[in-house]
Amino acid sequence: MQAFDKDVLTTGEVAKICNVAARTVSKWFDSGQLNGYRIPGSKDRRIPVSNLVQFMRSHGIPMDGLMSGQSRVLVADSDVAVSEALIDVLSSETDYDLRTCSSAFSLGMECERFRPHVLLLDLAMCGGDPAATIASIRANDDLQGMKIVCMCRTLTDGQAAALGQGGFDGMLRKPFTARQAVSCIAEAANVLC
Secondary structure, three states, X not given: OOOOOOOEEEHHHHHHHHOOOHHHHHXXXXXXXXXXXXXXXXXXXXXXXXXXXXHHXXXXXXXXXXXOOOOEEEEEOOOHHHHXXXXXXXXXXOOOEEEEEOOHHHHHHHHHHHXXXXXXXXXXXXXXXXXXXXXXXXXXXXXXXXXXXXEEOOOOHHHHHHHHHOOOOEEEEOOOOHHHHHHHHHHHHOOOO
């Protein structure tokens, strides 16, 4: 989960996230392993968060360093009453920064604007094609670190396994308790893809 509201980090910030010395980050940058840019007229380096996430994944660096601060959770459910009830429960049980959306269009807008760490996505909002929905979200470099938890009413174990292989980081079967939701969000946030 990205704890940074900014899109670009300094080598010092990257060093803290990766638990290495700033000099090591500079070596990664200078050798071309970690993509970024130099500030014009300066030797200072800047690394876009999306590049850092790709680098960390490709080198097996734990994502723990990105998981500090207030977690942003987006609840996407076409049933507004369900979304509002879930938001009420989560806001009383956690300190998450919470938002909701109720259509595929608003889902895209909120993902881009809010950049949630975890998306709770009702399967019904996928228009019958969860794989296409996941692929569309994953195609956005800025959303690479977002975890997606499927919410659904009835699924067989085989269907649930297929959804897991299709890109979902967790699953909640409706109806679920607040404790189950909080636990699933926490588990999804700690998954390394």
